[in-house]
Amino acid sequence: MKASFTRSPRDSARRGRPRRGFRTRRTALALALAGAVGITGAAVLVGALPYGGHRSPAHPGTRAGPSAASSGAAPSPGAPGIGDPLLPLDGNGGYTVRHYTLAFDWRTPRTPFEAGTTISATATQALSRFDLDFAGNTLHTVTVDGAPATAVRDGDELVVTPAKPIPRGSTFTVRVTYTADPTQRRHRSDAIAHYGWVPTPDGTVLYPQPNGAKMIFPANDHPSLRAPVTFRITTPADLSAVANGRLVERVRRPDGRVRWTYDSEQPLAAQLVQVAIGKFAFAESTGPHGLPVRDVVPDGLVTDTEAYRSLTPGHLAWLERRLGPYPFSRYGVLVGDTDLPVALETQSLSLVPRADLLGDRVDAERNLVHELTHHWTGDSVAIRRWSDLWLSEGHASFYERLYSDTHGGDSFEAAMRAAYEQHDQWRHDDGAPAEPGTEPSLFKQMRYDGSALVLYALREKVGEETFDRIERSWVTKYRGRAVGTRDFVALASEVAGEDLNAFLTPWLYGAHTPPMPGHPDWQVDPVQD
Numbered sequence: 001m002k003a004s005f006t007r008s009p010r011d012s013a014r015r016g017r018p019r020r021g022f023r024t025r026r027t028a029l030a031l032a033l034a035g036a037v038g039i040t041g042a043a044v045l046v047g048a049l050p051y052g053g054h055r056s057p058a059h060p061g062t063r064a065g066p067s068a069a070s071s072g073a074a075p076s077p078g079a080p081g082i083g084d085p086l087l088p089l090d091g092n093g094g095y096t097v098r099h100y101t102l103a104f105d106w107r108t109p110r111t112p113f114e115a116g117t118t119i120s121a122t123a124t125q126a127l128s129r130f131d132l133d134f135a136g137n138t139l140h141t142v143t144v145d146g147a148p149a150t151a152v153r154d155g156d157e158l159v160v161t162p163a164k165p166i167p168r169g170s171t172f173t174v175r176v177t178y179t180a181d182p183t184q185r186r187h188r189s190d191a192i193a194h195y196g197w198v199p200t201p202d203g204t205v206l207y208p209q210p211n212g213a214k215m216i217f218p219a220n221d222h223p224s225l226r227a228p229v230t231f232r233i234t235t236p237a238d239l240s241a242v243a244n245g246r247l248v249e250r251v252r253r254p255d256g257r258v259r260w261t262y263d264s265e266q267p268l269a270a271q272l273v274q275v276a277i278g279k280f281a282f283a284e285s286t287g288p289h290g291l292p293v294r295d296v297v298p299d300g301l302v303t304d305t306e307a308y309r310s311l312t313p314g315h316l317a318w319l320e321r322r323l324g325p326y327p328f329s330r331y332g333v334l335v336g337d338t339d340l341p342v343a344l345e346t347q348s349l350s351l352v353p354r355a356d357l358l359g360d361r362v363d364a365e366r367n368l369v370h371e372l373t374h375h376w377t378g379d380s381v382a383i384r385r386w387s388d389l390w391l392s393e394g395h396a397s398f399y400e401r402l403y404s405d406t407h408g409g410d411s412f413e414a415a416m417r418a419a420y421e422q423h424d425q426w427r428h429d430d431g432a433p434a435e436p437g438t439e440p441s442l443f444k445q446m447r448y449d450g451s452a453l454v455l456y457a458l459r460e461k462v463g464e465e466t467f468d469r470i471e472r473s474w475v476t477k478y479r480g481r482a483v484g485t486r487d488f489v490a491l492a493s494e495v496a497g498e499d500l501n502a503f504l505t506p507w508l509y510g511a512h513t514p515p516m517p518g519h520p521d522w523q524v525d526p527v528q529d
Contacts, residue, residue, distance in 0.1 A: 075165035078130035080157050082222055086386040086439045089157065090211050091222030092131040095121040098171065101230045102217050104180065106241070106277050110199055112138070115180040117217045120173050127166040133211070133270075134158040134218035138179040145172050156214055176218045184215045190443035193341050200298070200337045203239060203278035205351055207344055210386070210442065213270035224384050224482035226267035231275060234259045240280040242296045242334065244268060244347050264347070265329050266480075272379060274346035276334055283309065287316040287331065294332035296349065301335055305357040308364040309333055315369050318403060319376070322468065323475050327380035333357075333368070343367055345374030345396075362409045370400040376475045384484035389442055390433040390508070391488060394451025395471075401452060412456075417522055419453045423513040424524045426450045434485045434508040454507045460517040461503055462496045470495045 078094020081087075101118040119132075135156040142151040144162035152159045158176075166172050182204050185196040195212040198205045206216060213221045220227075231243035234257055243262035251259045281302045283295040293316075295309050312333065316326055328348050336353045344351045350371035357364055378392035405412035422445075430444040431437035433451045459467035470492045477491065485508060493500045506514045516522045 073126055073168070075126040075128035078125065078127050080131045080154070080159075082225075084222060084385050086436060086442065087211060087222075089155075090133065090386075091225050092133065092157075092220050094125050094127050094130050095123050095166075095172075095220075097121050097220045097225065097227040099228050099230070100217070100219070101232065102273075102275070103232045104241075104275065105234045106203070106239070107236070109201070109203055110183050112179045112181050114177070115217070116175065116177045117219075118173060118175050119218070120171065122171050123166045123168050126168045127162075129159060129161040130166075132158040132160060132174070132176070132218040133214040133221040134176070135214040136184045137181055137215070140177040140179070141175070143175045149174075151176075158218055174218075178218075180216070186212065186215070188443070189440060191342055191448075192443050198336065198338050198340055200276075200278050203276065205276040205278075205334065205336045205338065205340075206274050206346070207340060207342075207351065208273055208346075209271045209344055211271065213273055216273070216275075217270075219270040221270040223269045223271055223382055223386070226269050226382065226482075228267050229264040229273060231262040231264075232259060233262075233275060233277065235277055238279065239277055240282075240296075241275070241277050242280065242282075242349065243275045244273060244349055246330065266347070268347040268379070269382060272345065272347040274334065274349050274351060276336075276351075278337065285310075285313065287313040287326070288320055289325075291316065291326060292330040294330060294349075296332060296334045298335060298337040298354075301337065301354055301357075305335055305354070308357045308361065308368065309335075311365060311368065312372070315365070315372050315403075319369070319373060319399065322399070322471065323373075323376045324472050327376060327475070327479055331372070331375070343371050345371045345379055347375070347379045350374075362404060362407070365407055366400045366404050366409065369403045370396045373399045380480060381475055381478045382482040384482045384487075386439070386442060387434055387436055388484045389436070389447050390451035390454065391483075391485065393443075393447045394433065394455055397448045397452035398455045401449070415449065416453055416456045417519075419449045420513065420516055420519075420522050421525045423450060423453060424527050427511060427513065428527045428529075432509050432511070454504070457507055457514070457516055458492065458500070458504065460519070461500075462492075462498075466496050 078092055080092060081089035082091035082093060084090055097119055099120040103116040105114045107113045133156060139151060142149045142160055144160065147163040149163060150161040160174065182197045183199060185194050185198070187194055192209065195207045195209060196215040198207050208216060211221050213219045229244065233241035233243065235241050237252070237256050237258055241260040245262050245264040247260065248263050249261040253259060276296065279299045281297050281299055283297060283302065285293045287293045293312055297305060312331065316331065320326060330348050332349050334346070334349050334351045335357060336351050338353060340353045343353060343356060352367060352371065356367045373396040374392060377395035383389055383392055401412050401415050404410065426446040430441040430446045433446055433454050436442050462470070473495050474488065474491055478487065489501055489504050492504070513524050
């Protein structure tokens with residue numbers, strides 16, 4: 001989907017893929033894939049309910065965190081979702097995931113392959129049953145602590161009933177084996193377009209945002225819920241595999257196939273998981289303070305993308321001067337050999353489509369800085385609810401625009417003025433920045449430059465020096481945590497030394513765009529139905 005709000009010649013001349021008018025877009029194996037993943041073993045009763053026949057959440061709003069259940073309460077079902085108002089069945093209640101191990105036995109492109117997922121979790125209530133987010137794929141076995149469990153499909157939920165209830169506070173292990181379908185994708189009518197598995201000429205990349213991880217592995221899939229991941233991916237000898245984090249081991253097996261093991265190093269949300277398979281070159285360099293930088297590039301694109309990929313250390317240094325130290329152990333760009341229209345901030349390894357790196361330098365840098373900024377705001381500081389998405393996309397768009405202003409792009413002020421003119425229209429069409437209204441409105445223009453405009457207004461209100469202190473405080477105080485809009489308003493007020501609720505509330509929730517501080521001549525265009 002093409003969407004661009006700016007009226008500059010540069011933006012209007014962009015190609016048909018989405019540009020930064022809003023964005024181009026964080027234990028034991030089920031089966032040790034030392035050989036082909038087998039599907040025999042403990043039996044499991046697999047059933048299904050009609051698609052869409054979801055149960056209502058047993059405990060609306062239940063999160064994978066401290067349970068409201070009293071000590072010694074009778075076992076009861078975990079909620080089928082955490083109660084996010086926009087996507088109420090995302091995530092699951094009654095437990096916290098401690099660790100995932102994903103095992104993929106990849107064969108050939110667009111061909112189903114055997115897979116297994118092992119989940120280590122802690123019960124936050126006494127559980128009679130619990131849900132996993134898991135869509136499609138051919139289910140084989142489900143066990144809980146080694147014993148066969150009953151598993152019933154309910155739309156995109158996999159409802160698991162263990163052989164015996166799980167006591168509150170206990171750790172348990174779920175193993176799921178299945179045949180994965182690497183062609184499974186879904187469509188959205190916003191900036192994301194297609195998500196899930198993304199085929200490439202010789203393999204795949206992943207685009208799990210917003211809730212497509214369930215097409216890839218059984219998960220507790222909500223951006224506020226994170227856990228470390230171990231990846232064990234077996235490929236033919238002529239292909240490579242890459243995933244988030246650090247390569248732990250690469251082993252050639254007696255049959256000639258290769259098993260790649262990666263460790264995510266830090267917890268990550270299911271929507272930020274990346275697994276890519278193909279004929280890759282690994283280009284390694286260093287960023288500020290010796291930070292390891294690893295780009296993963298299809299063999300035929302190494303030379304053509306090198307010029308823009310080599311800019312990453314400079315981008316890191318520029319952002320560190322504004323937001324403080326990069327929050328993860330490594331970074332890199334995964335070049336997607338695909339027509340995917342958007343990029344994605346998959347944690348420590350941003351997915352960037354090839355077209356983004358083969359065109360105009362200004363456009364390329366905007367895309368690269370946008371995805372890198374997300375590693376501070378979106379990956380490290382995660383959102384608590386989907387309505388908080390403006391905090392993630394708005395910050396990435398703000399710094400993308402700020403960087404571009406002094407690196408050959410459009411004037412930052414001109415871009416914000418153009419956004420201001422269209423802000424009432426965006427509110428009318430897609431809801432206020434922190435109040436999308438409907439789930440299909442999530443990844444629309446308002447969440448990108450429309451939300452960057454809120455940050456611009458705050459900077460105009462408090463001054464650049466105070467704004468910069470707010471930003472550094474935000475990513476420092478909440479590093480590694482999931483937080484929301486109220487947290488941001490409270491922290492901004494604390495740092496600024498004044499109550500900013502009355503100023504920010506109409507910007508974030510109002511039906512109409514407030515006056516822009518310092519710019520009384522800025523006018524909002526009339527709304528067109």
